[in-house]
Amino acid sequence: MRRRHRDAHRVIWLVLAGLLPAVVLLSLALRPIGPTEAPQIQLAPPK
Amino acid sequence: MSERYAPVGWNVTKIVYDAVALAVTGVYISVFLWVAPSFQHVTLPLDEYTMRMNAFGTCAFLLLSVILSIGPATRLDPRFLPLLYNRRHFGVLTAAVATTHAYAALDWYFSYGPYDRFEMLLRGNTSFSQTQGFPFEIFGIFSLLVLFLLAATSHDFWLRFLTPPLWKALHMTLYAAYLSVVAHISLGALQAAQNPFLAVVVGFCVVGVAALHVAASRRRATEAALMDGWLDAGPAEAIGEDLGVVVTPPNAESIAVFRHAGRLSAVTNLCAHQNGPLAEGRVIDGCITCPWHGYQYRFEDGCAPPPFTETLATFQLRIVDGRVWVDPVPKPPSTVVTPVPVP
Numbered sequence: 001m002r003r004r005h006r007d008a009h010r011v012i013w014l015v016l017a018g019l020l021p022a023v024v025l026l027s028l029a030l031r032p033i034g035p036t037e038a039p040q041i042q043l044a045p046p047k
Numbered sequence: 048m049s050e051r052y053a054p055v056g057w058n059v060t061k062i063v064y065d066a067v068a069l070a071v072t073g074v075y076i077s078v079f080l081w082v083a084p085s086f087q088h089v090t091l092p093l094d095e096y097t098m099r100m101n102a103f104g105t106c107a108f109l110l111l112s113v114i115l116s117i118g119p120a121t122r123l124d125p126r127f128l129p130l131l132y133n134r135r136h137f138g139v140l141t142a143a144v145a146t147t148h149a150y151a152a153l154d155w156y157f158s159y160g161p162y163d164r165f166e167m168l169l170r171g172n173t174s175f176s177q178t179q180g181f182p183f184e185i186f187g188i189f190s191l192l193v194l195f196l197l198a199a200t201s202h203d204f205w206l207r208f209l210t211p212p213l214w215k216a217l218h219m220t221l222y223a224a225y226l227s228v229v230a231h232i233s234l235g236a237l238q239a240a241q242n243p244f245l246a247v248v249v250g251f252c253v254v255g256v257a258a259l260h261v262a263a264s265r266r267r268a269t270e271a272a273l274m275d276g277w278l279d280a281g282p283a284e285a286i287g288e289d290l291g292v293v294v295t296p297p298n299a300e301s302i303a304v305f306r307h308a309g310r311l312s313a314v315t316n317l318c319a320h321q322n323g324p325l326a327e328g329r330v331i332d333g334c335i336t337c338p339w340h341g342y343q344y345r346f347e348d349g350c351a352p353p354p355f356t357e358t359l360a361t362f363q364l365r366i367v368d369g370r371v372w373v374d375p376v377p378k379p380p381s382t383v384v385t386p387v388p389v390p
């Protein structure tokens with residue numbers, strides 16, 4: 001791998017190493033309390 | 048200047064690679080669609096479209112995570128090299144799986160709006176200022192477009208036409224696509240998920256891929272010591288027969304030093320095809336063979352054996368008191384440098 005390409009690579013992944021988990025954690029933190037989709041209810045035990 | 052198109056050159060390894068990738072993907076999707084639901088005890092099962100969306104969506108994300116892990120994994124441990132061999136076909140498969148996911152979503156959510164499905168997708172939701180209900184589809188569309196572009200330009204024809212530096216830069220947009228996919232999942236499926244399973248899987252992949260890249264970039268070859276402007280490549284007997292070692296001059300590209308038939312020779316470590324790391328390759332038919340796609344070069348002049356025309360820069364060597372020294376000034380590609388016998 002070319003030196004310049006390798007250096008660019010390293011910087012990009014250092015940034016992504018912070019950014020990727022931050023996106024997941026932030027979106028989880030901002031999540032509304034409780035599910036937003038209809039639950040898959042089970043009204044009675046299967047017969 | 049014009050480029051000649053040559054069809055994909057198939058060989059047994061490529062066919063086996065593709066067959067395994069297709070089989071694993073097929074099994075994952077089949078289990079998701081037809082086996083897993085039978086273990087679910089719910090009175091309101093998910094509809095067929097949502098299941099398809101989930102199956103192909105999660106599959107595309109996992110494939111993308113694997114693709115992005117292959118490069119750093121091989122740099123950390125050469126046993127992963129076989130995975131690198133046909134990575135481009137893997138990418139094309141991922142684009143196809145992601146398209147199926149998008150198509151299921153389009154059918155399920157946008158079929159009955161007042162406008163055309165594609166128009167609905169783009170202008171149906173404009174709540175850009177809130178996380179809940181954010182039009183996360185936009186991130187998915189961006190990633191899908193990047194995957195398409197990369198799949199379409201994955202053939203060697205485009206590599207030659209665009210030149211390797213431009214092609215590499217173009218294919219680095221995959222990192223942006225991955226970030227965008229993570230945003231797509233985080234603002235979409237994760238917001239609605241009822242159990243933490245998806246969050247755990249996404250978190251694991253994201254941390255794993257990033258950690259592999261950071262670890263691989265830290266393990267760089269240390270720059271070699273200089274004597275009279277020549278580089279120390281270590282003791283001659285430390286280089287095994289038919290193996291290569293890397294020497295990195297200060298502020299220059301690395302050099303691969305090989306031992307073959309008891310003699311040492313040096314060429315640039317960058318393969319003329321796509322800058323693959325030649326020192327990690329093997330010797331096949333008396334030629335240095337690139338570990339990535341198998342391009343071959345002769346030891347003495349760095350030329351590919353006829354009818355091929357690729358050439359590499361060569362370097363002069365000398366052995367003093369059992370240590371190997373390399374002249375870091377490259378000879379023009381295809382210059383003959385007589386290999387040095389190991390005493």
Ligand code: FES
Pocket residue numbers: 318319320321322323337338339340341342
């Ligand atoms: S990089 Fe493709 S054969 Fe070397």
